[in-house]
Amino acid sequence: MTAPPGRGPAEAGGISGADGAFRILHVSTGNVCRSPITERLTRHALAERLGERRMGGLVVESAGTWGHEGAPMEENAVAVLLEHGADASDFTGRELLDEHVIRADLVLTATRDHRAQVISMGHSAGLRTFTLKEFTRLVRAIDPATLPAAGSPEGVVERAHALVQAAAALRGWLLAPSPEADEIYDPYGAPIPYFRSVGEEISSALDPVVTALTGVPAHT
Numbered sequence: 001m002t003a004p005p006g007r008g009p010a011e012a013g014g015i016s017g018a019d020g021a022f023r024i025l026h027v028s029t030g031n032v033c034r035s036p037i038t039e040r041l042t043r044h045a046l047a048e049r050l051g052e053r054r055m056g057g058l059v060v061e062s063a064g065t066w067g068h069e070g071a072p073m074e075e076n077a078v079a080v081l082l083e084h085g086a087d088a089s090d091f092t093g094r095e096l097l098d099e100h101v102i103r104a105d106l107v108l109t110a111t112r113d114h115r116a117q118v119i120s121m122g123h124s125a126g127l128r129t130f131t132l133k134e135f136t137r138l139v140r141a142i143d144p145a146t147l148p149a150a151g152s153p154e155g156v157v158e159r160a161h162a163l164v165q166a167a168a169a170l171r172g173w174l175l176a177p178s179p180e181a182d183e184i185y186d187p188y189g190a191p192i193p194y195f196r197s198v199g200e201e202i203s204s205a206l207d208p209v210v211t212a213l214t215g216v217p218a219h220t
Contacts, residue, residue, distance in 0.1 A: 022160040023059045025104035026132075027114050031064030031093040033188050033195075034110045036073045037080060038062065038132065038202050044086035045206060049216040050156065057153035058160070058213075061104075065117045067095030076192050080199035101125050106164050108132045108209075110184040127168045131182040136205045138167040139212040141174055150215045160213055 024042060028035035039062035046058060071093040081088040101107065101121050107129040109115045118129045130138070147163060150156040176182045184205075187198045211217050 020057060020154065020157060021059050022057055022105045022157040023061065023103050024160075025100055025107045026060070026062040026109075027065065027096060027107060027118055028062070028110040028184075029064050029066050029114070029186060030071075030188060031062055031067040031095070032071050032074045033077050033186065034184055034198065034202070035062035035064060036088075036091055036093070037077050037199055038108070038110075038206065040081050040086045040088060040091075041084060041199075041203055041206055042210065044084065045210040045218070046214065048219065049210060049214040050150070057157040061100070063094050063096040063100050065096050065114055068093040069095045074188065074195075076187070076190070076195040079192060080195050083196070084199060084203060096121075098123065104128065105161065106130075106135075108135055110186075112179070112182055128164055130167065130171075132184060132202070132205050132209075133182045134171075134176065135167060136208050137174055137176070137182075138170045139163060140208050141170055142166045142212065144212065144215060147212070147215070150213075156214065159215065163212055 026035040026038040026042070028038075039060055042060045046060070073088060073091045073093070078088040096118070098121060101118055102123045104125075105128060107115075107118050107125060109118060109129065109131050112131055115129055115131050115134075119126045142163065146166070148155055148158045150159045184198065184201055187195045207218055
């Protein structure tokens with residue numbers, strides 16, 4: 001399958017536009033730093049855990065609330081992705097549109113403000129929109145034995161839907177220890193060491209999420 005223009009070859013592993021796909025949308029401000037890093041690290045981790053065949057039901061995308069439409073990823077973001085072994089090629093920034101939120105089954109944002117902006121767009125987004133760190137906290141509290149097995153692309157999609165529903169049900173019970181606990185701060189314009197720290201922060205937050213989605217722990 002040919003990937004949509006500007007989104008890169010990794011999305012070809014999903015079934016974009018086909019019924020039955022589960023779409024994960026990562027949102028930040030400019031869609032040139034945090035959300036591209038999160039998008040490509042998610043794809044990389046899913047491919048490592050599931051292989052290309054079983055991740056066929058998942059589509060991972062990103063956009064920005066003030067997206068730099070058509071802009072390339074920041075060079076330091078590219079460097080961080082390469083250091084993590086992830087694909088940084090063929091990326092083009094885009095502004096968050098209603099259609100992105102409508103199609104998404106799970107929206108993961110960098111900050112609480114981004115989450116609020118997505119929810120304010122409507123489209124019944126509230127039950128499927130979380131900050132990344134919030135979602136991490138919630139999925140850690142979910143018993144994986146209660147989720148469907150992910151033995152096929154269809155199983156992966158079913159498990160992903162069940163995970164989002166379970167996380168939404170827990171949201172009022174597992175609050176952040178502080179407002180800052182759910183934030184991933186913007187590295188735009190910062191030197192590479194700060195980008196690396198943000199990359200590690202994102203990678204650490206993604207690990208339990210990808211484990212919960214796939215039922216496969218990270219390779220050690």
